[in-house]
Amino acid sequence: MAAEPDSAVASEALLRPVRPGNAFEDTVGRLLQTIRLGVLAPGDSLPPERELAAKLGVSRDTVREAIKSLADAGYLVSRRGRYGGTFLTEELPAPTDAVRVNRAEIDDALRLREILEVGAARMAASRTLTAAEREGLWSRLADVRDAAPDYYRRLDSRLHLAIAEAAGSPSLVPLVAENRMRLNSLLDRIPLLRRNIAHSDEQHEGIVIAILAGDVEAAESAMRAHVEGSAALLHGFLG
Incomplete structure (x- = not known):
């Protein structure tokens, strides 16, 4: 044995x-x-x-x-x-959904997110944004920073979609939107941690500032770190 x-x-x-x-x-x-x-x-x-x-x-x-x-x-x-x-605890929390999510599903959504959203941040930083695009990013950033817990993930998604729009490729936006739906369905299965929200807000600000400053490398690095933070929590809670 x-x-x-x-x-x-x-x-x-x-x-x-x-x-x-x-x-x-x-x-x-x-x-x-x-x-x-x-x-x-x-x-x-x-x-x-x-x-x-x-x-x-x-x-x-x-x-x-x-x-x-x-x-x-x-x-x-x-x-x-x-x-x-x-x-x-003597009895650990049960999954919030009866359907078990496997590691391959989680990894697929996270890898696609990294490809799409890190690339979007990099491309947005490389462009000369219009005044409306710059204002849109600031507005979405302010919205998510002030979000109540019940609205946080929706407003978080709106910020990330605004970053995709700022990349200047209309075809990118629906791809990011579709994958955000997948990610949000996974995120809805795990607790919303206040410290993570505060850290995400800091990362969001770093991403937007880097994009507005035209700092391609900083925008890429900040978005990659942000994606990795979400991945750590999803893998920890779900597998």
Whole structure:
């Protein structure tokens, strides 16, 4: 009979340094991987915050925010006292949809997003935008920054469509719109995390500023980091 996998070895492999640009999203994703892959079982305790921060290469504040977000989502619970700490809930949240999404579906939507939206940001930054296009980007950015949680994903999509429009290729817009529908159906299955929204808003601003400044490389880099942040959360929560 084959030996059971060593959970300590698996934990070390999963809890490795994250990418600096998406520290919060990657931390959430790594913690979820240890939960969803069974490295940590219901009722098990997480390593201490200091240890997690050292392993993941992030600040303790980032670890604390990730733990709070997963506690709000029903995956973790904190207990005080001599035997306190952060523990997996005894009953982990059930999927929000009865239909199981497989990794191939998620990867396909995310890869297409990277191709379309990173390219759109780069192309938009390379163009001389009209006053109406520049105003449209600022307006959509302001809308999503002020969005209430119930409207966030719709206004987020409008900003990304405005970036696609600014790329100057009418054929690109319906392709981005169709893939955004796929992405939103996936995003609707995972919790809306307040720290992720704040980070996304910062990234949105960086993308728009780079486009308006005509900085092609910065626009591409900022959009790629933004896409990777969403990917980390989707893979963490859904597979």
